[in-house]
Each structure stands twice: as C-alpha cells, then as structure tokens.
Amino acid sequence: MLDVRGIKKVYEGKGRTVEAVRDLTFTVDQGEMVCIVGPSGSGKTTLLKIMSGLLDPTAGEVLIEGKKVDGPPPGMAVVFQEYGRSLFPWMTVRENVELPLKQKKLPNARRKELVDESLSAVGLAEAHTAYPWQLSGGMQQRVAIARAVAYEPQVLLMDEPFAAVDAQTRADLEDLIRDIWHRFQVTTLFVTHDIDEAVYLGQRVLILSSSPTVVRQDLAIDLPDERDQLNTRSSPRFAELRAQVYSQIHRPKADAAEPVGAGATAVDGGASGYGAAPDLP
Amino acid sequence: MSIVRRLGLTFGLPIILLAAWWFASANSTDFFFPPLSEILTALKDEWFGPRLLADVVPSVLRLLAGYAVAVVVAVTLGVVIGTSRTVRATLEPVLEFFRAIPPPVLVPIFLLLFGIGDGMKIIVIAFGCMWPILLNTVEGVRAVDSVLSDTARTYRITGTARLRTLVLPAASPQIYAGLRQGLSVAIILMVISELFAASNGLGFAVVQAQRSFAIAETWAGMLMLGLLGFLLAMLFKLVENRQLAWYHGLRRAQRSS
Ligand SMILES: Nc1ncnc2c1ncn2[C@@H]1O[C@H](COP(=O)(O)OP(=O)(O)OP(=O)(O)O)[C@@H](O)[C@H]1O
Ligand SMILES: [Mg+2]
Numbered sequence: 001m002l003d004v005r006g007i008k009k010v011y012e013g014k015g016r017t018v019e020a021v022r023d024l025t026f027t028v029d030q031g032e033m034v035c036i037v038g039p040s041g042s043g044k045t046t047l048l049k050i051m052s053g054l055l056d057p058t059a060g061e062v063l064i065e066g067k068k069v070d071g072p073p074p075g076m077a078v079v080f081q082e083y084g085r086s087l088f089p090w091m092t093v094r095e096n097v098e099l100p101l102k103q104k105k106l107p108n109a110r111r112k113e114l115v116d117e118s119l120s121a122v123g124l125a126e127a128h129t130a131y132p133w134q135l136s137g138g139m140q141q142r143v144a145i146a147r148a149v150a151y152e153p154q155v156l157l158m159d160e161p162f163a164a165v166d167a168q169t170r171a172d173l174e175d176l177i178r179d180i181w182h183r184f185q186v187t188t189l190f191v192t193h194d195i196d197e198a199v200y201l202g203q204r205v206l207i208l209s210s211s212p213t214v215v216r217q218d219l220a221i222d223l224p225d226e227r228d229q230l231n232t233r234s235s236p237r238f239a240e241l242r243a244q245v246y247s248q249i250h251r252p253k254a255d256a257a258e259p260v261g262a263g264a265t266a267v268d269g270g271a272s273g274y275g276a277a278p279d280l281p
Numbered sequence: 282m283s284i285v286r287r288l289g290l291t292f293g294l295p296i297i298l299l300a301a302w303w304f305a306s307a308n309s310t311d312f313f314f315p316p317l318s319e320i321l322t323a324l325k326d327e328w329f330g331p332r333l334l335a336d337v338v339p340s341v342l343r344l345l346a347g348y349a350v351a352v353v354v355a356v357t358l359g360v361v362i363g364t365s366r367t368v369r370a371t372l373e374p375v376l377e378f379f380r381a382i383p384p385p386v387l388v389p390i391f392l393l394l395f396g397i398g399d400g401m402k403i404i405v406i407a408f409g410c411m412w413p414i415l416l417n418t419v420e421g422v423r424a425v426d427s428v429l430s431d432t433a434r435t436y437r438i439t440g441t442a443r444l445r446t447l448v449l450p451a452a453s454p455q456i457y458a459g460l461r462q463g464l465s466v467a468i469i470l471m472v473i474s475e476l477f478a479a480s481n482g483l484g485f486a487v488v489q490a491q492r493s494f495a496i497a498e499t500w501a502g503m504l505m506l507g508l509l510g511f512l513l514a515m516l517f518k519l520v521e522n523r524q525l526a527w528y529h530g531l532r533r534a535q536r537s538s
Contacts, residue, residue, distance in 0.1 A: 054431050072434050074437065085429060086432045088450070099446060100436035103438050133531040151436065
C-alpha cells in the first residue's frame, strides 16, 4: 500500500544544510495502523510531508499502491501538527469540515451526513457555527481530525495530533482513532512523541533515531486488537513493549545496531515490512 | 459602550468645532470669511440644490467608476504578481516606476491621450488609486500561511477554488487596507481631474465659484467634499466590518490569550 524507499531529505539553507532524514525505508500494508515515534527534530514532520507529496525528497521515493507520489495524492488526509494554523479562520467549523467534501463534489445530502457524523464523533456536535478561533486548542485539533475523517480517506496521516489536548480528551481521541480505523479500515500513520500512545494505538511502532534519521526498529505490537485504556495500559505486555520502545529511543547511537530486549518482537523483514535498520555507524 | 455614549464620542467634537466656527464667524464682515450661517445657506441652496444633480452626482459616478476599475485591475494583477515569483521579479521595477509618478501630473498627458471626457477622468482616478490596492494585495497574497496552504494542497483544492477559499480571504485584511488608502486617493484625484478642462463636477464647481467670487459657495463646496469623503469612509467601514468580522474576532482572540 504505502511504500517508502530510501527517503533522504537535506534542507539547503543559506550557509546551513541540515540533513533531516538520512535513509528511511519501510512499508505499510493496506489497513494497517502504524505509529512513528522519534525524538523532537528527528524529521517526523519532514517524513510526513514527503509522504503526502508536499515536499520533494532529496533521494528515494514514496509509492502508494505502486504509484509514485509527486504531489498530494487523492484519498489522503493529513492532520498537521500546527492545529492552530490548519483551520481556515474565515470559515465556521462546519464550513471547514465541508470544504474538502465540496471539492470532492459530493452531493449536498451526503456532505451534511458526513459533517454531522464526524463532528459528533469528535464530540463537537454543538460547535458547527463557531469559528475556529472561538475554540480552545484541543477543540481546534478535533475539528481538524473531524475534517480528515469526513473526507473518507484511504490513507490518514497524523502529525502529533493530540499534543494540545488534556489527558481525558486525549484518551477519548485515541479510542476514537482506533474506532475510525476499525470501522473504515483506513491505512493510518500516526506520529507521536508519546511512547505510551504509540504502543496503545499501533499495530506496529516505527522507532526513529535522532537526526540524521534512520529507522531504529520496526516493532510489532502484539497486544490484542480490542484495546481499552484501563486494561491494555495496565497489562504486563504493554509495560514490556513500552520499555522496549523507551530503551530504543534512549539508547546511544553507537550500539543501536542490534535489536535489544528479551521478549520483544522486532519484525525482521516479515510480512508487514522491513526490519530494523542496522546500518548505523 | 452605550449607543448614547458612542454617538456622543462620534459627533461631539464635530459639533463643538462647528459651534466655535459659527460664533467666531457670526459677525464677520471679512469678504473672504463669510459667517457660517451664509455658508450653510449656500450649502443647502446650491450644493443640495441644483448642483447636486449637475455636479455632485457626475463627480461621484466618475469616482465610483474609476475606483471600481482600479479595484478589479489591481486585485487581479496583485494576485498574479503575488503568486508568481517570476512575474514579480519581472514587473517590480516597472511598477515601482509608475507608482513613483504623482498621479496629478498624469492629467495633462491623459488629456492629450484620452480627450476631455469622462473617460479621461475615470482613467486618472483608476490609475492613481490602484497602487496602494495593488501593493497591498501582492503582500497579502504572498503572506498566505504555509500550513493553510499545505492543508489546501493535501485536500487537492487548486485553481479557482483555491483562490476563492484560500488566497483571497487570507489576503483580505491587507487588501482592505489597500482599498481604504485607494479610496482617499480616488477622492483627491476626482477633484484634481476636474480642475482641468471640465464642464461639471465638484472640483469644477468649486473653482468656478471661487473665480466668480461666490465665496460662501466656495466654502460650502469644501464642506460638501468633506461630507462626501466622510460618507464614503463610513460606507467603507460598514462593508469592511462585515467582510473582516472573522479577522477582527481572530485578532481579539489572539490578544486575549
Ligand atoms: N523548512 C526547513 N528548512 C530547514 N530546515 C528544516 C525545515 N524544516 C525542518 N527542518 C529541520 O529538519 C529537522 C527535522 O525537522 P522536523 O520538523 O521534520 O522534525 P520533527 O521530528 O517533526 O520534530 P517535532 O517532534 O519537534 O515536531 C530539524 O532539524 C529542523 O530544524
Ligand atoms: Mg514535527
């Protein structure tokens, strides 16, 4: 479905070149839910922008169903990290959610249905006529999520979408994302800082190194598919997995070559992707 | 703020100034400073009398025509220039040159080119007031937020839909700033274009009154121009407040957080 091959990105600035991403290769299968964790500045946003065709990679390519991405592909929705700047301030919440649907030329009745459904799903059924700047940061981000969901994408990319919401809302939204993913089988890529969140949400967790970025480990999350905030998070397996991710992230670069940890399941070129990236200096 | 207080703040000072003028000039025997009462009579009898249709209305129509042409041309051009770096680099020096020419000096040349009719005056007004609109539109279009732009791109909003839903609204606060400046320039040029080779219009009539020593009427013409400018500014503000309600709300929200 999603095929990321040898992506490298070097930002050329005046007198300053930043190698944000060195070499990223992984695949995401149809209908999979993959979380990406990595330290701040490790190029997660850069990766997402390349995958969504907003940014050209310096080297490598991204394929969606075998087709090379050059420019935003149809059927993809992106929720940006900068929630405050991704909603159109001159449109109401409703108009914001409806805009991409109009662009898709959906009939009026269907649009209304989708808008109502998605706004209720994020708990904003009452906020249709408000303007984004009348809402709190967390509510704004939920509008952005509703807009992405209403679009009925085949691929959903999310860049730290819950950074601005409180713990309770965050838990609700995590379950919402799982629910949407279950219901619509959306191939979902979810970027986060939060290790617990990555383990809770994902079928797989891609652990990125700090910049210049490579994939440290591609970890399968073998928790049962039915997850809930209380039981899943308190299960021993959850603790093991989160410890595994944690140690990968905090491991110094030099000895990152070997996958670590007893009981952890590093996927090694298995059905769903490529293995850990062992080619570190 | 209560309505009474607001009305008081809006009209308080003008009323005080008028009253001061009224009493200071009441017993004036100076030929060039007639009493305000005489000026107001002239305003009522002449400017709101026969001259309203003969001079004021033609002036205002030319003003609106010139302004409308300027708005359409400048906003269109501004969007094109603001969107394309190549066009910007090519046109910028030429535009800077034209902008540097004080519009009144164009009147004699435009007279030669376009004759003495309404067309010439409309062109003068349009040419003069398009610069602030153009430059502000260019800036506004260039400053479209990158995240919003990326959002539109990922939802494949392109072409005219992008223009309508993203570029123009995003640039609208700046465009309105340009429109406001353009309007004052347009009023000035309306008068100036009528000083040369005209047979009617506010500017023409004021100069004629002055030449025929109708002093009260000359003063009244000035008041008429002031009133006209005030009225247009109020109308403008009304439209702007409606169109930019979101922007003012956004600014308030940002300030209070
Ligand atoms: N437009 C740009 N020009 C130059 N350098 C950039 C640009 N965008 C990002 N970078 C650099 O690339 C690196 C990766 O940035 P990126 O935003 O992708 O990180 P991130 O993983 O999303 O970080 P965070 O978790 O803080 O959002 C950083 O060092 C950043 O300074
Ligand atoms: Mg980021």
